[in-house]
Amino acid sequence: MSNTKKPIISDRRRFFTNVAHNAGLGLMGGLLWAGYANKAHSSIMTLRPPGALSEKDFLRSCIKCGLCAEACLHRDSNIDSETGLPRPSTLKMAKANEDVTIGTPYFVAADVPCFMCEDIPCVPVCPTGALDAESLKDDKGEFDIYKMDMGIAVVDPNSCIAFWGIQCDACYRVCPLLDEAIMLEYNRNERTGKHAFLIPVIDMNVCTGCGLCEKACVTEKPAIFMQPREIALGYPGDHYVKGWDKKDEARIAQVSTDDKDLVTETKRSDKDPTDYLNEGVSFD
Amino acid sequence: MTNYKYLLLRRFTQIGLLVLYFGANAYGWSLLTGNLSSSSILGIIPLSDPFAVLQMLAAGAVLSIDVLLGAVILAFFYGIIGGRAFCSWVCPVNMVTDAAHWLRRKLYIDKIERKVWASRNIRYYMVVIALIVSFVSGMAAFEIISPITILNRGVIFGFGAGVGLLIAIFLFDLFVLKNGWCGHVCPLGGVHSMIGRYGLLQVDHNHDNCTLCMKCKDVCPEVQVLGMIGKRSEAVEKPECTNCGRCIDVCDDDALGFHIRNVLNKK
Numbered sequence: 001m002s003n004t005k006k007p008i009i010s011d012r013r014r015f016f017t018n019v020a021h022n023a024g025l026g027l028m029g030g031l032l033w034a035g036y037a038n039k040a041h042s043s044i045m046t047l048r049p050p051g052a053l054s055e056k057d058f059l060r061s062c063i064k065c066g067l068c069a070e071a072c073l074h075r076d077s078n079i080d081s082e083t084g085l086p087r088p089s090t091l092k093m094a095k096a097n098e099d100v101t102i103g104t105p106y107f108v109a110a111d112v113p114c115f116m117c118e119d120i121p122c123v124p125v126c127p128t129g130a131l132d133a134e135s136l137k138d139d140k141g142e143f144d145i146y147k148m149d150m151g152i153a154v155v156d157p158n159s160c161i162a163f164w165g166i167q168c169d170a171c172y173r174v175c176p177l178l179d180e181a182i183m184l185e186y187n188r189n190e191r192t193g194k195h196a197f198l199i200p201v202i203d204m205n206v207c208t209g210c211g212l213c214e215k216a217c218v219t220e221k222p223a224i225f226m227q228p229r230e231i232a233l234g235y236p237g238d239h240y241v242k243g244w245d246k247k248d249e250a251r252i253a254q255v256s257t258d259d260k261d262l263v264t265e266t267k268r269s270d271k272d273p274t275d276y277l278n279e280g281v282s283f284d
Numbered sequence: 285m286t287n288y289k290y291l292l293l294r295r296f297t298q299i300g301l302l303v304l305y306f307g308a309n310a311y312g313w314s315l316l317t318g319n320l321s322s323s324s325i326l327g328i329i330p331l332s333d334p335f336a337v338l339q340m341l342a343a344g345a346v347l348s349i350d351v352l353l354g355a356v357i358l359a360f361f362y363g364i365i366g367g368r369a370f371c372s373w374v375c376p377v378n379m380v381t382d383a384a385h386w387l388r389r390k391l392y393i394d395k396i397e398r399k400v401w402a403s404r405n406i407r408y409y410m411v412v413i414a415l416i417v418s419f420v421s422g423m424a425a426f427e428i429i430s431p432i433t434i435l436n437r438g439v440i441f442g443f444g445a446g447v448g449l450l451i452a453i454f455l456f457d458l459f460v461l462k463n464g465w466c467g468h469v470c471p472l473g474g475v476h477s478m479i480g481r482y483g484l485l486q487v488d489h490n491h492d493n494c495t496l497c498m499k500c501k502d503v504c505p506e507v508q509v510l511g512m513i514g515k516r517s518e519a520v521e522k523p524e525c526t527n528c529g530r531c532i533d534v535c536d537d538d539a540l541g542f543h544i545r546n547v548l549n550k551k
Contacts, residue, residue, distance in 0.1 A: 022409070030413045033429075037421035040428050059423045060345035063336055064433060065322035066309070066441060074312040086312070093437055095444025102428050102446070103321075103437055127322050127330055128340070129348035 043099040046106050047209065047226055049091055050114070050148040051123045051131040055230075061130035064103030066093050068122040068131060075121045090114050091122060107150075109211020109226040116145045116176045116210050146177070151209025151226040152233065153182070153202050160223035162198050165189045171200050171213035171224050181207040200224065204233060290529030297373050302439045309440045320374070320436045321427065322354060330354035335411075335475040339424035342415045359479055366483015366545065367520075367527030368476040371466060372505075376435045378528075380450055381466045384457035385505060393458070400461050404508060404524065407474030414471050426471055463505045467524075477523040484544050485527050491517040493539035500531035500540060519543065 042055065049068050052058050072078075073089035080087050090112045094100035105122075107114060120143045123131045138144040153171075157163045175182045180203065187197040200213075211226045238255045242248040268276045305323070307313040317324050322332040332354030340347060362370050372378055388394060410426075417425035427433060431453050434446035457464045466473055489512050496514045501507050509522040510531065532540045 026409050026413060029410075030417060033413060033425060034417045034420050037417055037423055037425050037428060040421075040423065056422060057345070060340060060343045061347065063322045063332065063340065063351060063424075064427055064437070065318040066437060067318045067322070067324065069441065070309045070317055073309065093441040095438075095442065095446055096434065096449065097445030101423070103433060125317075125324075125327075127318075127324070127332065127348065127350040127354060129346070129351075 040101055042094070042101045042104065042106070044231055045228065046100050047109060047151050047211070047228060049105050049107070049122050049131055050120055050150055050208070051126075051133060051136045052150075053130055053132055058130050059101055059104070061128045062104050063128050063130070064093070065127065066103075066105070067125040067127065068105050069093050071121040071125045075115075075117050076119075077115060077117055088112050107211070109151075109209075109214045110222060113211030113215045114148075114150060114208075115212070116148060116208065118145060119143060120145065120148070145208070146206070148208040148210070149229060151211070151228050152204055152207050153209065153211075153213055153224050154227050154232050155200055155202065156223045156225075158223075159219055159221070160200065161219060162200060165191065165195060165197055167198060168218060169198055169200070170216045170218050172198075174212045174216040176210060176212060177206055177208070182213060204229075287533040290533050294373050294528060295379070298376055298379060301374060302376060302436070305436070305440050319433070319440055320376075321433055322351060329357070331358050333472075334359045334479065335414075335472050336424055336427055338475075339414055339418040339426060342418040343422050343424055344419070362476060363479050363483055365527075366480045366485045367487075367523075367525045368473055368480055369483075369485070369527050370476045371470075371473050372526035372528035375432055375466075375472075376439070377432050377450070377453065377470075378466060378526075380431075380435070380454050381457045381463065381505070384454050385463060385503075387458055388462060389502065394462060402461055402464070402468050404468055404506070406468050407471055407477070410469060410471035411474045430472070431465070432470075432472060463507075466526075467505050473524075473526075480527075481523045482545075486519040486521075486543055486545050487525060487527065487529070487531060488519045488541055488543040489513060489517060490539045490541075491515065493537045495537050495539075497536070499534040499536070503530045503534050505530075519545070 041059070046055075048055070048058060049072075053061060069089055069091040072091040073086050075086075078086045078089075088111075090107045091105045092107060094102055094104050094106060096102055100106045120133075120136055123133045123136060123143075126133075133143075136143050136145075136147045138147070160168075162168050169184060172178070172182045172184055183201050183203065185197075185199040185201045187199060189195040189197055209226050209229070214222045214225045217224050238251065241252055301316070301320075304313065304316040305319055308315070308317040314326055317327065318331075320333060321336050322330070324330055330350045330353055332351045334355040337347065337351060337355040340351075414426040429449075431446075431449050434443075435450055438444070438446055438450075453465045457466075461468060489510075491512075491514065494514050498513070500513060501510055504510050505528065506522075506524040506526060509520050509525040511522075512518050512520075527542075529542065532542065
């Protein structure tokens with residue numbers, strides 16, 4: 001009897017152990033990798049270049065080549081007349097430590113906003129279609145800066161000094177779509193009795209989210225700032241329609257009525273609203 | 285007398301491409317714009333990394349003709365040249381791992397450390413896993429961790445924290461596994477092994493001239509492809525050869541050289 005005798009390992013055992021070894025290592029690596037990939041998404045506040053597909057499709061399609069950022073840097077309008085060299089590019093390529101999927105283009109309006117070039121040079125250079133040129137073209141097939149939608153401007157009325165009654169129209173004047181994306185609403189200032197509030201109001205259908213107003217804002221931390229449209233905008237749904245607006249009313253025609261999940265009678269429909277609305281509330 | 289002909293030529297193409305890419309961004313040169321993931325020659329001819337495009341397709345992207353054409357062009361280009369010409373003549377990470385390999389030799393790390401086992405085939409599994417993870421996560425999986433694109437973009441647009449990954453790969457190759465990244469793990473190298481499998485350029489060994497000095501095996505990053513050294517006169521047939529020509533450089537006996545694969549009348 002000897003304890004040092006080597007166990008006999010059959011070919012079959014060797015084969016299955018090898019298969020298990022490789023499959024196990026592959027699965028381990030794959031799980032770690034997929035775990036990272038699922039968390040490698042950008043911050044929800046990321047502003048993408050014009051014409052970018054929806055974030056999900058954009059991440060699928062962007063090959064991270066940087067041609068858009070190079071086109072942005074070398075746009076005709078970007079040459080500093082004093083040095084003859086280009087100024088910093090609006091579009092940046094995300095680095096490993098940034099809160100944006102690595103290697104994808106984005107911009108920070110407070111640093112360098114988008115100047116909304118008429119020829120939109122960043123888009124046609126995209127080799128993959130992650131920046132969709134067709135989405136920015138008008139009926140004649142020409143680029144239309146009104147079709148850009150990188151984000152939308154949001155005003156914080158508490159810190160915007162125009163809401164205090166101080167005259168400031170920096171955002172209004174710098175807007176490339178002057179008097180269309182930002183309009184000034186004139187309200188009477190009851191406190192002084194002889195002045196007006198000049199309140200900036202954003203038209204969400206026009207504003208492209210270029211960020212020039214955020215850059216121009218005079219407050220220490222801008223009172224007007226860019227947010228992605230998916231973040232800043234709500235959606236009323238199909239239940240509410242502006243009956244006085246022919247265009248909005250047309251939406252009713254598109255609402256599907258043969259949706260099997262659409263229910264108008266529920267359990268509480270049996271009772272009177274004045275009863276069920278007060279259920280569970282005690283008044284003592 | 286060690287020769288540096290091919291080493292210098294490789295550094296010239298590697299650094300030259302980085303200079304062109306850098307200049308395209310910094311000074312607006314138009315000869316070669318973009319980066320190794322996807323670029324454009326004079327704004328006309330598209331070039332795209334075939335592996336990146338494969339991952340994007342696996343992720344479910346609907347891609348434009350430009351990028352698909354670019355991938356086909358590069359696959360044909362490297363396929364005709366043969367070997368992993370991309371890895372040793374273009375890829376900037378090659379300079380990082382070559383530096384680690386050089387330092388290993390200088391520090392006699394191989395003579396001191398015990399052997400670590402790792403299969404040279406890991407890279408092929410990595411290719412498969414990359415495609416699966418791309419499919420599951422909806423994002424080109426290798427492109428978000430690739431040190432190649434991080435180094436390449438770093439030179440063009442600035443490094444950021446990505447430089448940490450490059451240092452990690454240098455240390456991995458230096459202390460964990462000889463030729464660890466380029467020779468075992470990198471899936472892009474695996475893809476280029478497959479692309480260049482039947483290419484024209486090969487390293488040929490002339491057994492009659494060989495003096496068995498084994499300098500070639502010392503410098504070779506894929507030492508398993510040199511199995512015939514001192515045994516038979518034949519060409520390197522294994523697909524992992526990077527065609528770097530370093531073995532040809534160090535051979536004092538004219539026993540190694542590039543030759544063109546005889547495609548027409550094979551033995």
